[in-house]
Amino acid sequence: MTTPLVEMRDISISFGGIKAVDHVSVDLYPGEVVGLLGHNGAGKSTLIKVLSGAYKADSGKIFINGEEATINSPRDARRYNVETIYQTLALADNLDAASNLFLGRELVTPFGLVDDGQMEAETRKIMARLNPNFQKFAEPVSALSGGQRQSVAIARAVYFNAKILIMDEPTAALGPQETKMVAELIQELKKQGLGIFLISHDIHDVMDLCDRVSVMKNGQLVGTERVEDVTDDDILGMIILGKKPGQAA
Amino acid sequence: MTDTSHPVPGAAKRRSLLDTLEIDTRLLGMIGAFLVLCIVFNVFTDGRFLTPRNVFNLTIQTVSVAIMATGMVFIIVTRHIDLSVGALLATCSAVMAMMQTAILPDVIGLPLGHPMIWVLAAITGMLTGTLIGAFHGWLVGYLSIPAFIVTLGGLLVWRNVAWYLTNGQTIGPLDPTFLIFGGTNGTLGETWSWIVGAIAAAAAVAILFQSRRKKSAHGFPVKPMWAEVTISGIVVAAIMGFVATLNAYEIPSRRLERMFEDRGEIMPEGFTASYGMPISVLLLIIVAIGMTVIAQRTRLGRYIFATGGNPDAAELSGINTRMLTVKVFALMGALCALSAIVASARLSNHSNDIGTLDELRVIAAAVIGGTALAGGLGTIYGAILGALIMQSLQSGMAMVGVDAPLQNIVVGAVLVAAVLIDIIYRKRTGAKI
Ligand SMILES: Nc1ncnc2c1ncn2[C@@H]1O[C@H](COP(=O)(O)OP(=O)(O)OP(=O)(O)O)[C@@H](O)[C@H]1O
Ligand SMILES: [Mg+2]
Numbered sequence: 001m002t003t004p005l006v007e008m009r010d011i012s013i014s015f016g017g018i019k020a021v022d023h024v025s026v027d028l029y030p031g032e033v034v035g036l037l038g039h040n041g042a043g044k045s046t047l048i049k050v051l052s053g054a055y056k057a058d059s060g061k062i063f064i065n066g067e068e069a070t071i072n073s074p075r076d077a078r079r080y081n082v083e084t085i086y087q088t089l090a091l092a093d094n095l096d097a098a099s100n101l102f103l104g105r106e107l108v109t110p111f112g113l114v115d116d117g118q119m120e121a122e123t124r125k126i127m128a129r130l131n132p133n134f135q136k137f138a139e140p141v142s143a144l145s146g147g148q149r150q151s152v153a154i155a156r157a158v159y160f161n162a163k164i165l166i167m168d169e170p171t172a173a174l175g176p177q178e179t180k181m182v183a184e185l186i187q188e189l190k191k192q193g194l195g196i197f198l199i200s201h202d203i204h205d206v207m208d209l210c211d212r213v214s215v216m217k218n219g220q221l222v223g224t225e226r227v228e229d230v231t232d233d234d235i236l237g238m239i240i241l242g243k244k245p246g247q248a249a
Numbered sequence: 250m251t252d253t254s255h256p257v258p259g260a261a262k263r264r265s266l267l268d269t270l271e272i273d274t275r276l277l278g279m280i281g282a283f284l285v286l287c288i289v290f291n292v293f294t295d296g297r298f299l300t301p302r303n304v305f306n307l308t309i310q311t312v313s314v315a316i317m318a319t320g321m322v323f324i325i326v327t328r329h330i331d332l333s334v335g336a337l338l339a340t341c342s343a344v345m346a347m348m349q350t351a352i353l354p355d356v357i358g359l360p361l362g363h364p365m366i367w368v369l370a371a372i373t374g375m376l377t378g379t380l381i382g383a384f385h386g387w388l389v390g391y392l393s394i395p396a397f398i399v400t401l402g403g404l405l406v407w408r409n410v411a412w413y414l415t416n417g418q419t420i421g422p423l424d425p426t427f428l429i430f431g432g433t434n435g436t437l438g439e440t441w442s443w444i445v446g447a448i449a450a451a452a453a454v455a456i457l458f459q460s461r462r463k464k465s466a467h468g469f470p471v472k473p474m475w476a477e478v479t480i481s482g483i484v485v486a487a488i489m490g491f492v493a494t495l496n497a498y499e500i501p502s503r504r505l506e507r508m509f510e511d512r513g514e515i516m517p518e519g520f521t522a523s524y525g526m527p528i529s530v531l532l533l534i535i536v537a538i539g540m541t542v543i544a545q546r547t548r549l550g551r552y553i554f555a556t557g558g559n560p561d562a563a564e565l566s567g568i569n570t571r572m573l574t575v576k577v578f579a580l581m582g583a584l585c586a587l588s589a590i591v592a593s594a595r596l597s598n599h600s601n602d603i604g605t606l607d608e609l610r611v612i613a614a615a616v617i618g619g620t621a622l623a624g625g626l627g628t629i630y631g632a633i634l635g636a637l638i639m640q641s642l643q644s645g646m647a648m649v650g651v652d653a654p655l656q657n658i659v660v661g662a663v664l665v666a667a668v669l670i671d672i673i674y675r676k677r678t679g680a681k682i
Contacts, residue, residue: 054565075567094558094625095551103555104566106548113546121467195324 003066005195006164011050012058020046022219023060028164028195033186035206035227036199037239038216044199045087047216048166050196052084053077056211064164075104076225083162085170087199089153097134098123100141101156126155130185131178146173154182158189165189165196171205183209203232217242272480275619275674279634286638290645298645300500305524307640308495309432309595312529313338313588314607315636318614319540322632323577325615326557328624329389329396331578333403334585335607337381337388339411341589345374346420346599349427367427375586381407382582383575386620390574404608412601421598431594437526439496442525446492449534450485457481495530496523529591533633537588553577557624613660614639617667 004027013021021043022171028034036044049055051062053074062069064080071077077084091100098119106114107122120137127134131151141149157165167186171179186196186209200206206213207227215222215238223244225234234245290298297303317334324331346369353359359366381403388399429435437445457477464471471477500508500522509516544550556563556570564570588607593599618635620627642663646656 035496052565073567074565078567084565086565088561090559090562092555092558092562092625095555099555102564103551103563104568106551108548113542114548117467118464120469131281133381 002029003062004028005032005065006051006197007063007066008047008051008064009061011047011057011062013037013046013050013055014059019219021050021057024216024219024221026197026214026221026224028197030163030193030195031190032212033190033196033198033210034224035210035213036197036216037201037203037206037213037235038222039239042216043219044216045168048084048197048199050169051077051164052086052166054084054086056197064185065151066096067094078104078160081161081163082166083157083160083164084166085153085157085168087149087168087172089149091141091149091152094140096120096140097127097137097152097155100152102158103156122159123155126159127151130155130158147175147178151178154185155220158185163194165194166199167196168199169201170198171200172203178204203235207235215239258681275671276628276631276634278674279618279631279638283634283638283641286645290641290649293649294645298648301494301496303644303648304494305498305527307644308530309527309639309642311636312432312527312533313592313595313604314610314614314640315533315633316536316584316588316591317581317607318632318636319536319629320542320581321468321615322612322618322620322627322629323544323553324396324581325612325622326624326627327553327574327577328557328560329574329577330612331385331396331400331403331581331623332608332612332621333385333400333407334581334588334611335604335609336404336406336408336411337378337582337585338592338604338607339601340381340407340414340587341374341378341586342593342599342603343411343414343420344377345370345427345586345589346423346593348373349424350420350422351664362425364426366424367601370424370427370548374589375583378582378584378586378589379579380582382585383579385582386575386578389578390571394580395669408605415599415601417601419598419600422598423593423597427590428597429528430532430590430592430596432527432529432591434594436524436526437528437531438525439523440525442492442496442523445526445531446488450488453484454481454489456486462484478502487561492526495526498524500524529595532591533589536584537629544629549573549576554625557626559625586652610636610639613664617664619671621671 006028007025008027011021011024012019024043024047026034026036026047033045036048038044046055050057050060051071052148053071053076056072062071064082069080069140071080071082074084090102095103098116100118101123103162107118109115124137127137131148134148136144136148141152144152150170150224154170157167169183174182183205186198189196198206198210210227212226213230213235214224215235217239222238222242225238225245230245236241237245256625317338321331321334349366353363353366353369354361385396385399385403387396389396431607457480461471461477502516502521505520505522506516542550544553552563552568552570552573555566556568556573560570563573589604592603596603614636615627615632616622616635617630617638618631618633620632639660642660643656646659651659
């Protein structure tokens with residue numbers, strides 16, 4: 001058995017009285033896509049934000065390539081090659097696509113000044129791959145549609161050679177064609193050996209793209225299953241009733 | 250909407266001209282408003298408003314507020330406010346005045362007029378301002394006290410620290426070399442003003458064409474050559490026109506005679522000389538260029554605007570927004586100290602009420618200049634233009650003979666109206682923020 005790329009072990013975090021994540025363990029292997037499912041407020045986003053450095057867990061450990069990782073900030077996560085597409089997209093609305101894509105990692109000229117031309121050129125390259133219809137490079141991203149904004153967030157996560165990719169509802173605002181391109185992108189990244197956590201409410205998407213699914217309910221892990229072992233209805237049962245397949249209600 | 254189906258003849262063409270030139274219409278509007286203001290005052294003062302003498306005075310009166318306004322842009326862009334700038338200016342001014350008149354001559358033993366006095370005083374002042382600013386930033390960034398409260402407290406504290414340090418007395422006269430930063434006492438003279446103007450014009454044109462070359466190197470669309478040349482022409486004309494105006498203001502002959510007498514010479518018959526560009530204005534230009542470079546071309550500037558646009562996104566991108574707050578307030582403090590140099594040198598002493606109400610002028614300048622209080626939006630040139638508009642309004646009304654209370658009523662109303670116009674403009678142009 002290979003060592004997992006990521007292992008989140010017994011993670012707990014609460015906000016005030018609410019246990020948003022309650023002793024949850026999930027793992028992820030290279031070249032694997034793991035779906036995270038659950039009702040609204042189940043704790044999916046909170047769990048992956050612990051991995052991306054946005055939150056610090058109250059208890060629990062994170063292992064990356066078998067070694068314990070200390071992730072106290074988004075910067076730390078980036079150092080472990082963890083890239084995240086946040087559900088809220090986390091874009092600075094007043095800046096253009098290129099500035100957002102390179103935010104925190106700007107390309108600079110030999111004088112140390114930001115090289116907007118170079119950054120825009122790189123952005124044009126990657127957007128040509130992800131969303132060929134995208135043309136609004138000069139406007140602030142507040143002038144973009146929801147799907148265009150999502151494309152920018154996706155581009156930012158895949159541009160920097162992630163090893164671990166977190167996608168929190170990456171296709172929620174995308175049209176059918178763009179959604180298909182993201183699905184193809186996921187397949188391609190998977191082939192390159194990335195591990196991907198995919199959060200989605202679309203069970204079909206998840207069944208098509210994922211190797212395993214982990215289901216959460218009220219902050220707790222209901223269970224993790226290989227997709228070939230379960231039906232859509234089994235998964236629905238896990239999400240809604242919180243019961244494992246084969247278990248009596 | 251309806252106006253798309255019935256296009257006004259000529260409107261499309263006009264818009265496309267502005268589009269081709271890629272001129273910021275908001276900037277154009279502000280320049281337009283400023284010009285109208287100047288012309289109106291010029292008419293009502295029988296041509297006294299736009300004399301070289303008044304333009305010269307207007308610019309030296311604007312410098313202190315304009316320098317601080319550039320720093321206020323960054324503060325407001327990051328969704329903070331600084332109400333303490335006038336008080337901070339007073340504290341820095343008090344510290345520098347005491348260095349020059351008491352501490353350096355008496356405690357350290359440098360003879361009065363020693364060339365190191367102004368240097369050491371200025372350095373101490375800059376350090377004081379930067380440290381106090383950084384302290385404010387730390388309270389805001391790391392202890393999460395709202396900037397409004399920190400700097401409201403700061404206003405009371407530093408205004409009265411200045412008072413305490415000086416026992417409320419006017420301190421002067423300041424070191425003669427120090428005074429060259431005040432305006433009239435330190436100007437470049439005719440030749441050097443032309444040289445500085447020429448360098449500035451050449452640099453501006455070089456930057457325009459450099460950015461064009463870079464754009465085409467990446468294969469991005471560029472404006473047509475004639476547009477580039479037109480803009481360069483306007484920029485060069487504006488710079489040289491400004492220098493010519495300053496150079497047209499001649500030093501009064503009485504003053505010239507005295508200057509010759511001081512050197513033990515007699516003024517030749519018919520001798521004239523111009524003030525030229527004040528060193529304080531040169532200082533403002535350098536600050537403006539430096540702050541614009543920070544805003545547009547450095548990581549620090551990028552992070553300032555990103556944090557103002559979406560603090561959470563900035564944080565998630567690995568930007569240390571707390572430290573950023575410290576840096577922004579420290580920069581504001583340093584600029585307050587710089588303004589303190591200019592303001593006290595202009596008065597040739599430190600007075601207890603120096604910088605009073607400057608916080609309001611500075612915030613107004615930044616806001617009139619298009620800085621959005623919601624954060625994420627603002628320009629350095631806008632803030633400077635805003636400061637110029639405020640100062641013109643104030644001195645113009647004084648020249649026309651408007652009563653003092655009425656002057657302030659008008660300034661207050663203009664501030665509110667300017668923000669309203671800005672909101673309407675942004676809605677029209679479809680910008681979200
Ligand atoms: N910053 C916060 N402060 C307080 N409570 C929070 C915070 N973030 C999340 N919560 C709470 O934690 C719980 C889990 O939220 P989370 O965002 O992880 O849900 P989710 O599974 O991602 O839901 P969705 O499908 O709606 O995105 C919710 O009850 C939410 O109210
Ligand atoms: Mg969520």
